[in-house]
Amino acid sequence: MIQVKDLHKSFGKLEVLKGIDAEIKEKEVVCVIGPSGSGKSTFLRCLNLLEEVTSGEVYVDGESLTDPKIDINSIRSRVGMVFQHFNLFPHMTVLENITLGPRKIKGYTDAQAEAVALPLLEKVGLSDKARVYPESLSGGQKQRVAIARSLAMEPKVMLFDEPTSALDPELVGDVLQVMKDLASEGMTMVVVTHEMGFAKEVGDRVIFMDEGIVMEEGSPNQIFEDPQNSRTQSFLSKVL
Amino acid sequence: MEVFLNSEYIKPMPYLLEGLVYTLLITFAGLFFGFIIGAFTGLGRLSKNKFIYGLSSVYVEVIRGTPLLAQILFIYFGLSQLMDINMHKLVAAILAIALNAGAYIAEIVRGAVHSIDKGQMEAGRSIGLTKGQTMRYIIWPQAFKRMIPPLGNQFVISLKDTSLFSAIAVGEMVYKAKTYYATTFTPFETLTMVCVLYLLITIPTSIYLRRVERRLDV
Ligand SMILES: Nc1ncnc2c1ncn2[C@@H]1O[C@H](COP(=O)(O)OP(=O)(O)OP(=O)(O)O)[C@@H](O)[C@H]1O
Ligand SMILES: [Mg+2]
Secondary structure (H helix, E strand, C coil): CEEEEEEEEECCCEEEEEEEEECCCCCCCEEEEECCCCHHHHHHHHHCCCCCCCEEEECCCCECCCCCCHHHHHHHHEEEECCCCCCCCCCCCHHHHHHHHHHHHHCCCCHHHHHHHHHHHHHCCCCCCCCCCCCHHHHHHHHHHHHHHHHEEEEEEEEEECCCCCCCCHHHHHHHHHHHHHHCCCCCCCHHHCCCCHHHHCCCEEEEEEEEEEEEECCHHHHHHHHCCHHHHHHHHHHC | HHHHHCCCCCCCCCHHHHHHHHHHHHHHHHHHHHHHEEEEEHHCCCCCCCHHHHHHHHHHHHHHCCCCHHHHHHHHHHHHHHHHHHHHHHHHHHHHHHHHHHHHHHHHHHHHHHHHHHHHHHHHHCCCCCCCHHHHHHHHHHHHHHHHHHHHHHHHHHHHHHHHHHHHHCCCCCHHHHHHHHHHCCHHHHHHHHHHHEEEHHHHHHHHHHHHHHHHHH
């Protein structure tokens, strides 16, 4: 589904990603962990070209993102992204947030778009919130709307960048539950997270990043129970 | 009543109101075109394209760095000479307000669009909208709300600026007053009424804008 080959990314002189190789298979849930500033967000953002790749190659769904002829909007509509701070559109109702993509990109009528959106709202447990504006929602509800908004484009992969780290602890569970449901339905997911419990339980594979490279990767069991790299060990000893 | 109606304060009113019509016409028409200019150049100032950015910046800096009276004379006399035409005074006036206010509105637009959280553009792009679509459906509607108070402020400024057109004998309110008191020798009464008429527009506008601003704040 996603192949990354020798990915480098610099911001000016600062090299943030120093040659990343990774592969994410269909229906796989890959969790990316690592210390702050290690480049996890940057890596994720390169996967839908929110950041321009400096060098290396990224293939999504068989298409090369670094090919200058690529239709990036079409790729992006197949790769959903959920942000730490939700980024809902505050001037639109919950329903409008979700139907915007289908209406404007897929050319759906309002009725068609609602037929897509309403079941998604039900899936994230917010059927009663269709007509309200985001400002009246809690953080956890906002994030679930953001997930529904992404899903409305019927993406093949979902990218999550610390989807629960801006939430009050008691609201984290609902969002994680939605993500678990998605995983069990076979959605391909890349999740940058500090929720080690989620990574253990739901992740098929865990990637540990530090200083712009993949230090270690493996099954949750391997990484959490028997980490080989000393960096991984010291990171986990701090967070677990 | 009789005394009041015959007072030197009331007698110039028919002239002044006639002038006020021109004042308002020039202000509204000028700001209408000024907003179009300002929207394009404001976005131009946010463009990554160096040429568009440069052109917009030169325009904004030239207008903001020169006095309006010089701009008015330049447009009315200078452009007429250059293009060898007799520009209609009203056209010159509307053009001058449009070009002048356009530069200030450009800064208003730039500031408002810039103030919208970067995550909004990213969220729009990540569902597959183009830059233009994201601007149109997501950024602009939010930014426009934030433009309303400063645009109202610009309305008050441009309204007052129209008085400068008396320099090219456009029949707006101040010009009407000048021609009136030249024969009646009552500049005090006449100009008092000019100010009253201006204030009758500007004060309610300011109060209304403060209210809008407070509502947008929460
Ligand atoms: N747009 C940018 N311009 C310049 N530097 C940036 C930019 N975005 C990120 N960086 C830098 O790149 C490095 C990696 O950032 P990144 O956000 O990818 O880290 P992260 O692993 O996601 O950290 P966190 O856990 O804090 O979110 C940091 O040093 C950051 O300051
Ligand atoms: Mg991050």
